Amino acid sequence: MKTCVYIDHFKGEVVQASWEALGAAKSFGEAAAIVLGSGIEGLVKSAFEFGADEVLAADDASLADFRPETYASTLSAILADSSPALVLLPSTSRTREVAAMSAIDLNSGVLTDVTGLELDGESVLATRPIYEGKLFEKTTCAARPQFVTLRARAFPRPSPEAGRSGSVRNYPAAGRALTTVEGYAAGEMGVSLVDAGVIAAGGRGVSNNPSLGLDEAETAKKGFELLGELAGVLGGAVGASRAVVDAGFIPYAHQVGQTGKVVAPDLYIAAGISGAIQHIVGIRSAKLVVAINKDAEAPIFQAARYGVVGDLFTFVPALTAAFKKKLGK
Amino acid sequence: MKIITCIKQVPDSEAKVTAQDGQVSWGESPLVINPFDEYAVEAALQQKDNGDFTVTALCIGPESAKEALKHALAMGADEAILVSDPALENLDSQGAARVLASAIQKIGDGKLVIFGRQTLDNGAGVTAAQTARVLGWPLLSFTGKLELNGEGVRVERVIEEGKQTVSAKLPAVMSVIQNIGEPRYPSFMGIRKASKANIPVWTLADLGMTAPATAVRRIELMNPPARDAQCEIISGDSPEEIAEILVEKILAEKVL
Numbered sequence: 237m238k239t240c241v242y243i244d245h246f247k248g249e250v251v252q253a254s255w256e257a258l259g260a261a262k263s264f265g266e267a268a269a270i271v272l273g274s275g276i277e278g279l280v281k282s283a284f285e286f287g288a289d290e291v292l293a294a295d296d297a298s299l300a301d302f303r304p305e306t307y308a309s310t311l312s313a314i315l316a317d318s319s320p321a322l323v324l325l326p327s328t329s330r331t332r333e334v335a336a337m338s339a340i341d342l343n344s345g346v347l348t349d350v351t352g353l354e355l356d357g358e359s360v361l362a363t364r365p366i367y368e369g370k371l372f373e374k375t376t377c378a379a380r381p382q383f384v385t386l387r388a389r390a391f392p393r394p395s396p397e398a399g400r401s402g403s404v405r406n407y408p409a410a411g412r413a414l415t416t417v418e419g420y421a422a423g424e425m426g427v428s429l430v431d432a433g434v435i436a437a438g439g440r441g442v443s444n445n446p447s448l449g450l451d452e453a454e455t456a457k458k459g460f461e462l463l464g465e466l467a468g469v470l471g472g473a474v475g476a477s478r479a480v481v482d483a484g485f486i487p488y489a490h491q492v493g494q495t496g497k498v499v500a501p502d503l504y505i506a507a508g509i510s511g512a513i514q515h516i517v518g519i520r521s522a523k524l525v526v527a528i529n530k531d532a533e534a535p536i537f538q539a540a541r542y543g544v545v546g547d548l549f550t551f552v553p554a555l556t557a558a559f560k561k562k563l564g565k
Numbered sequence: 566m567k568i569i570t571c572i573k574q575v576p577d578s579e580a581k582v583t584a585q586d587g588q589v590s591w592g593e594s595p596l597v598i599n600p601f602d603e604y605a606v607e608a609a610l611q612q613k614d615n616g617d618f619t620v621t622a623l624c625i626g627p628e629s630a631k632e633a634l635k636h637a638l639a640m641g642a643d644e645a646i647l648v649s650d651p652a653l654e655n656l657d658s659q660g661a662a663r664v665l666a667s668a669i670q671k672i673g674d675g676k677l678v679i680f681g682r683q684t685l686d687n688g689a690g691v692t693a694a695q696t697a698r699v700l701g702w703p704l705l706s707f708t709g710k711l712e713l714n715g716e717g718v719r720v721e722r723v724i725e726e727g728k729q730t731v732s733a734k735l736p737a738v739m740s741v742i743q744n745i746g747e748p749r750y751p752s753f754m755g756i757r758k759a760s761k762a763n764i765p766v767w768t769l770a771d772l773g774m775t776a777p778a779t780a781v782r783r784i785e786l787m788n789p790p791a792r793d794a795q796c797e798i799i800s801g802d803s804p805e806e807i808a809e810i811l812v813e814k815i816l817a818e819k820v821l
Contacts, residue, residue, distance in 0.1 A: 246726045304694060304704050329707055329724045336691035339659055340698040345780030346658065348689040361784070367686055370582040371589065374785035379778075414703035415733045418719070423727035430725075434821070470821070488723065488744070494578065494685075495601075495743055502820040513579060520789065523820045526811065527796070542814055543798045544807055551804045558808035562816065 237265045237358055240292070240318065240381070242311065242325040242334065243283055246302070250279060252393065252431055253326030255286045257386050259394035261324050262287050264355060268318065272310055272409075274300035280404060285396040292318060296409035301417040302330055308337035309411025315342060317407070320381050321358040327385040335383040344379035349498075351390040351521070360384060368494055368517040388430040389500040390521075423489050429497045434472025434505075435522075436463040437492055439515075440479045441508020441530060441548055448549065456485035462552040463507060469559045475499065477509045493518035505555075507548040511536025528552065566676045568609040569621045570642070571665055571696070572602040574633035575685045584786040589686075598633040601681030603640075603748035608679050608741045610641045610749065612713060618676075619643040623668055625653060625661060631764050638759035639751030645762065646672065650769045652776035658687070660777035662695030667772040669700065677718065680740040682707060693740040703733035709744030 239261035244251040261267035269288035271279045273295065280291050294310045311334055315323060323338075325331040327349050339346045351372075352363035360382050366373050377383070429435060442459030443452045450458065460474060467474050475497075476490040492499055494514035500521035507528045509515060516539045519525060527540035528548050537543045544551055576582060580594030598606075609620045622637035622645040624630050634645035648668050656664070669675050678700075683690030697704035705711075709728075710721040719732040723742055751759070769776060799814070801807040815821070 246724075249726075251725075304697075304706075308698070332690055333694045333704065333706060336658070336694035337698040337704075339691075339780075340662065340695050343778075343780075344659075346689065346691055347781065348691060363787075365789075366688055367576070367582040367589070368578070368688065369789065371584055372787040372789060373783045374787070375781055375783050377780050378782060379780040414737075415705065415731050417729060417731050419730035421728045423725070428725070503815065524815065524818050526815065532798075537796045537798070540796045541818075542811060543796045544811060545798060545800075546804065546807070551808065554804035554808035555811065558805070558812040562809075562812050 237322065237355070238268065238320045239264055239266070239322045239324060240268050240270050240315065240320040241288070242323060242331060243269050243271045243279060244326050244328050244331050245273065245279060246330070248273065248275070248279065250282060251326050251328050253328070253386065253388040256388070256391040256393045257324040257326050258283070258286050258288060260353060260386060260391045262394070264322070268292055268320070270311065270314055272299050272307055281401075282396070284401045285398060287394050288402065290402055291404045292407060293404055294407045294409050298409045298413070303413040303415055303417070304333035304337055306409060306411040306413045308334045308341065310407065310409050312338045312341035313410045314407050315381055322360055323381045323383050325383070325385045327387050331385050335385055339383050342381065344381055344383060345377040346383040346385070347375050347377060348385045349387045350384050351387050353384070369498070369520045370517070387500065429473055429475055429490070429492060429499050432473035432499065432501050434467065434470040434503045435475040435492070435499055435501045436467040436470070436472060436505045436507065437475030437477065437509060438463050438480060438507050438548070439477035439509030443480055443483060443485050445547070445549055452483070453485065456480060459508070459549065460486055462549065462556070466505065466552055466556045466559070469556055469563070470503070472501070472503075477515050506536050506540070507552055509536050510534045511539055566618055567621055567672065567674045568612055568618050568677045568679065569623055569669055569672060569675045570602070570605045570609045570637065570679045571692070572605065572622055572624050572633055572637055572681070573599045573684050574624065574626050574630040575599045578685055584788045587786055589786065596629065596632065598636045599681055599684045601683055601685070603681070604741050604743055604745050605679040605681045606637045606640050606642060607748040608711065608745045611746065612677070613641070616713065621646065621672055623665065623672070624648070625656065625664055628766070634764055635759040635762065636751065638762050639755040640749055641755060645764045647764055647766045648772070649766050650776070652769055655779050655782070656777070657779050657781040658689055658692050659695055660779055661692050662699050663777045664769070664772065664774070665692070665696050666699035667774050668767060669696070671767070671772060676735045677713070678736070678738045680738070682740050682742050690740070693738055697738035700738065703737045705731055705733060705737055705739040708739045708741045711739070
């Protein structure tokens with residue numbers, strides 16, 4: 237079966253889950269990568285190295301800024317020409333728009349945030365979380381092509397094969413942009429919670445610790461430094477609960493949970509997080525959860541495999557040191 | 566000029582939702598306005614506070630969904646419309662977008678259509694984009710701040726990579742995130758007004774359309790795999806000792 241995979245990127249930086257989608261497509265047979273943008277030779281090269289059998293490209297100055305209308309129209313034109321049964325996309329803010337709009341153009345349906353895929357002939361059976369992960373549903377799409385966006389880290393990432401190449405089919409850009417991008421301010425570097433293998437996250441316990449004799453903002457600064465060191469030793473990212481984000485102690489990009497990011501790390505360390513249901517639903521896909529909390533009754537322990545009852549300000553540095561020693565860093 | 570907010574009714578976020586005999590069950594928990602949509606109503610009311618707008622809340626759902634619309638009225642929306650039709654039972658997102666687009670056209674004079682970023686139940690978060698596509702209007706998703714200026718709108722969007730400033734001509738469709746500001750509580754007067762409100766119900770015939778074809782279909786509903794609920798509390802004589810034991814245990818799980 238021929239599958240198309242949409243390679244999502246922001247200003248030429250590929251969203252790594254695009255390669256996971258390519259790997260999933262390859263497990264079903266031939267996979268063509270779709271790359272849209274301006275000056276995309278590097279992306280095309282990477283697509284072949286990560287396993288694309290063919291690349292369908294639209295390289296045009298009008299596609300320099302991502303705008304949903306032009307990207308969707310171009311994607312729809314490419315799909316109408318190549319008519320695959322299935323289109324896989326990594327689940328991101330951009331693919332939500334292009335897949336959604338292209339599905340309208342082609343009179344088909346979108347299955348989003350998918351965590352499991354099976355094939356029944358050429359029909360995909362996609363498993364996806366609903367009701368904030370409280371339930372899962374298996375869904376199908378009766379129309380063609382079937383648009384499926386895959387949740388980051390739900391599928392294995394293939395290893396690139398240097399020098400692998402193939403043929404490129406070029407398409408013109410299509411559609412008319414209806415928005416103008418006037419400015420962009422980069423978010424904090426290194427905060428990619430959905431891609432992180434390890435997340436060390438802090439909650440109210442990070443700011444609320446009178447024994448340090450500091451005000452809450454200073455306490456939080458110190459607490460997140462400690463979590464940053466722990467995350468650093470494990471090559472991970474720092475997360476946060478909504479309470480500390482709302483209080484302004486750490487930017488929104490770090491927020492895990494229902495109104496923040498749904499994450500799927502191998503290891504999630506929750507420090508000083510009580511474990512509101514809205515937070516728990518964001519970490520259901522974590523492979524291993526460790527909770528550190530002063531309050532032995534905190535609900536977070538019910539979501540954790542291992543727990544430590546204690547003060548994160550003394551325990552987190554000890555944990556960082558123990559990891560350093562064990563991992564020989 | 567009108568601002569239209571599209572809302573949905575969903576089980577409360579605190580509800581224990583389970584799969585029972587292939588159906589979604591939320592026990593005795595109430596159905597409420599989708600929490601993300603409260604931000605959409607708030608965003609619309611902020612514009613009404615500062616300009617010459619009226620706010621219309623629009624919802625597709627059964628008769629009981631009028632309660633969600635009443636919440637929007639109690640917050641300060643001027644009117645509410647329910648689209649309800651037995652033929653809409655298996656609606657998917659693209660079908661919902663086509664129905665909403667027709668209703669938005671019928672309401673008329675809409676300058677801005679505001680959605681929440683996603684619903685709590687399906688959670689796909691694609692209906693705003695699809696409605697924009699059907700209408701042929703610009704889409705401004707994940708908006709945290711907005712500024713209307715005559716014929717146009719400028720927004721600050723929050724995406725994975727940072728913040729973007731984007732502008733478009735009106736009319737436009739947008740989805741908003743929590744940076745827009747905490748939704749206001751319904752006032753006492755608002756609640757009284759909402760309880761007396763007469764909410765018109767439009768059928769597909771009123772919209773001059775038949776039920777859109779359904780592409781997406783659920784074939785199975787599953788409870789999440791049972792989690793190993795047992796939490797092992799690690800104890801020891803010192804933080805250092807506990808940390809060493811914990812690291813051993815974590816490494817033995819072989820997840821890293």
